[in-house]
Amino acid sequence: MKLNFLLCLLGMAVPTYLIRMIPFTAFRKKIKSRFAKSFFYYIPYAVLAAMTFPAVFYSTGNIWTALCGFCVALVLSLLSAPMTVVALAASLAAYLFSLLPL
Amino acid sequence: MNSSPYRYRQGLKEGIPVGLAYLSVSFGFGITALASGFSAIQAILISMTNLTSAGQVAGAAIFAAAGTFLELVLTQIVINARYALMGITLTQKLSSECTTGHRLLMSFGLTDEIFALAVSKPEPVGPAYFYGLMTTPYIGWALGTALGAYAGQLLPEQIRAALGILIYAMFLSIMLPVAKKSFGVLxxxxxAIAFSCAFHFIPPLSAVPEGYVIILSSLLSAALVSFIRPVKEEADREA
Incomplete structure (x- = not known):
């Protein structure tokens, strides 16, 4: 089936909503198993880490400016700086580095 | 769980950094969407109905490549499967005020960042707080897409490129403060980094599509650490 805009919109929005809604609405039990509790505690950090690495190093289209932004984000995150500060400082660092005549 | 101590206003306040970050990320999507053959209005409609970065970017790529409906749907399911896990995880944190009606609306706002904020609260989370969390990110996501679609071409290429790192810097600022306190999270x-990098760089693993890489890496690493280092009981677990 060839995609027109309406089909494309539906094909994106409907599966995305259903995959969010069904487990969130249907799941009512308290999880008792220690393994399951641990798993659900760790999974968000696993997803974030898998999405960030190695993608962060390609995020600016230049590995050196990305590395520079990454180091700034790493240090500020370890210092527990607010999220907006970390994000803007990393972008600024990548931008300033890209201005250097290297 | 009992009622939640968190109000709409607190959620609204805590969602502002996410809203600002979404503004810049969706700005990038606006630019990508136009390049993929969507009009500005269509790009905004996609952002307002999807509210997810990876899924939308993948969808735009399939549209641009004149892919099929089935391919589009399968890709969305794979890329967004993590929301099912996040949804189940978050149900364990919900207050008794979260009825089915509320859950139908709340689930629409289940993004990586909103989930991360809600799930890291020490007390049960209710609908009011969650709607507060959703508000600025939703506006930021739609507004950023509009700005990107209408005005993106005006920004110098170097600034546009540097903005690409925003979302990952956000992810680091969510993960690392927790990793500092919890060896299991570290x-x-x-x-997850090791698995993800292996899937990207080592053939034939590198043939696995991006959506599957995220799913496999996160499932494997979370399961592994749950065996090696299960969390202690509720009372003495850090939030």
Missing amino acids: LTILF
């Missing part, structure tokens, strides 16, 4: 992050 271990999970390191395993």
Whole structure:
């Protein structure tokens, strides 16, 4: 089936909503198993880490400016700086580095 | 769980950094969407109905490549499967005020960042707080897409490129403060990085599509660490 805009919109929005809604609405039990509790505690950090690495190093289209932004984000995150500060400082660092005549 | 101590206003306040970050990320999507053959209005409609970065970017790529409906749907399911896990995880944190009606609306706002904020609260989370959390990110996501679609071409290329790192810097600022306090979380992050990098760089693993890489890496690392280092009981677990 060839995609027109309406089909494309539906094909994106409907599966995305259903995959969010069904487990969130249907799941009512308290999880008792220690393994399951641990798993659900760790999974968000696993997803974030898998999405960030190695993608962060390609995020600016230049590995050196990305590395520079990454180091700034790493240090500020370890210092527990607010999220907006970390994000803007990393972008600024990548931008300033890209201005250097290297 | 009992009622939630968090109000709409607190959620609204805590969602502002996410809203600002979404503004810049969706700005990038606006630019990508136009390049993929969507009009500005269509790009905004996609952002307002999807509210997810990876899924939308993948969808735009399939549209641009004149892919099929089935391909589009399968890709969305794979890329967004993590929301099912996040949804189940978050149900464990919900207050008794979260009826089915509320859950139908709340689930629409289940993004990586909103989930991360809600799930890291020490007390049960209710609908009011969650709607507060959703508000600025939703506006930021739609507004950023509009700005990107209408005005993106005006920004110098170097600034546009540097903005690409925003979302990942956000992810780092969510993960690392927790990893500093919890060895299990640190271990999970390191395993996930190792799996993800292996899937990207080592053939034939590198043939696995991006959506599957995220799913496999996160499932494997979280399961592994749950065996090696299960969390202690509720009372003495850090939030």
